[in-house]
Amino acid sequence: MRLDYLTIFPDYLAPLSLSLPGKAIRSGLLEVHVHDLRAWAHDRHRTVDDTPYGGGAGMVMKPEPFGEAFADLGIGPDGGARTTVVFTTPSGEPFTQQLATELATGERIVFACGRYEGIDQRVLDHAGTIAEVREISIGDYVLNGGEVAALAITEAVVRLLPGFMGNAASLVEESHSGEGAGLLEYPVYTKPASWQGYDVPAVLLSGDHGRIAAWRHEQRLRRTAERRPDLLHASAAGTEWKVVPGT
Numbered sequence: 234m235r236l237d238y239l240t241i242f243p244d245y246l247a248p249l250s251l252s253l254p255g256k257a258i259r260s261g262l263l264e265v266h267v268h269d270l271r272a273w274a275h276d277r278h279r280t281v282d283d284t285p286y287g288g289g290a291g292m293v294m295k296p297e298p299f300g301e302a303f304a305d306l307g308i309g310p311d312g313g314a315r316t317t318v319v320f321t322t323p324s325g326e327p328f329t330q331q332l333a334t335e336l337a338t339g340e341r342i343v344f345a346c347g348r349y350e351g352i353d354q355r356v357l358d359h360a361g362t363i364a365e366v367r368e369i370s371i372g373d374y375v376l377n378g379g380e381v382a383a384l385a386i387t388e389a390v391v392r393l394l395p396g397f398m399g400n401a402a403s404l405v406e407e408s409h410s411g412e413g414a415g416l417l418e419y420p421v422y423t424k425p426a427s428w429q430g431y432d433v434p435a436v437l438l439s440g441d442h443g444r445i446a447a448w449r450h451e452q453r454l455r456r457t458a459e460r461r462p463d464l465l466h467a468s469a470a471g472t473e474w475k476v477v478p479g480t
C-alpha cells in the first residue's frame with residue numbers, strides 16, 4: 234500500500250518511521266511519502282492560506298497548491314492505483330474500525346491534512362472527480378490540524394494489512410473487531426499472578442479453555458454494557474445481556 238501525506242508540517246508525520254509502521258516501510262509492505270504542501274506555493278512567502286470569502290475569523294487553505302500537488306503526484310483516474318483521498322475534518326464521517334477495514338483494501342491513500350479553518354471546498358469537489366474522496370473525523374472535538382488525525386487513521390488501517398502484525402491472531406479478539414464485532418475487549422493480565430495484593434482472576438490460571446473463553450465473553454459484554462451501551466444495540470450479543478447493578 235502507498236500512503237501520501239500533504240501537510241505544511243511534515244515533521245508531524247515523523248512517527249511513521251517508528252515501531253511497526255517503520256518496520257513495514259523497511260520491508261516494502263508500505264510505501265510512505267510525506268510532502269510539504271508549500272512546495273506547491275510559488276510566492277516569496279510560500280503562502281498556502283488566505284482570508285475567507287464572506288468574512289469571518291481565521292484563514293482558509295488555498296486551492297492551487299493542493300490542485301498542483303494532486304497533478305504532480307499522479308492522482309487521477311489514470312494514476313494506475315485505486316486511490317482514496319482522505320480529508321481529515323471534524324465535519325467528516327466518524328472514523329470506525331469498519332472504515333479502517335474498508336480503507337485497508339485500497340492500494341493508495343492520500344491524506345490531505347487541513348490547518349487553519351480548513352481547506353477551500355473546491356479542493357474536495359475537484360478531488361472527487363479524480364479519485365474516491367472520504368472526509369473523516371476522528372472524534373467530536375477540534376484539533377489544530379489534520380496530521381494527528383491522519384496518523385491515527387494510518388495506524389488503524391496499516392495494522393490490518395496482511396503481514397503487518399507479527400501475529401495476526403492479535404487482531405481477532407480486539408475491541409470493535411473480529412468475533413463479536415462491536416464489543417470491547419476483556420481485561421488482560423500477565424505475570425506475576427499476584428501483585429501488590431491484586432490477584433489475577435483464578436479462572437485464567439485454571440487451564441480450562443472453555444471456562445476462560447466463557448469468562449472473557451462475559452467480561453466483554455459487561456464492559457461494553459457499562460462503558461458503551463450504544464455498541465450493544467448494534468450487536469446481536471446485546472440481546473442476551475442485561476446489566477445487573479453491583480454484580
Ligand code: SAM
Binds near residue numbers: 347352373377
Ligand atoms: N473550522 C473547522 C471546523 O470547525 O470544522 C476546524 C478546523 S481545525 C482548527 C484545522 C484542521 O484540523 C481541520 O481542517 C482538520 O484537518 C483537522 N481536524 C481538527 N479536528 C479534527 C477531527 N476531529 N478529526 C479530523 N481532523 C480534524
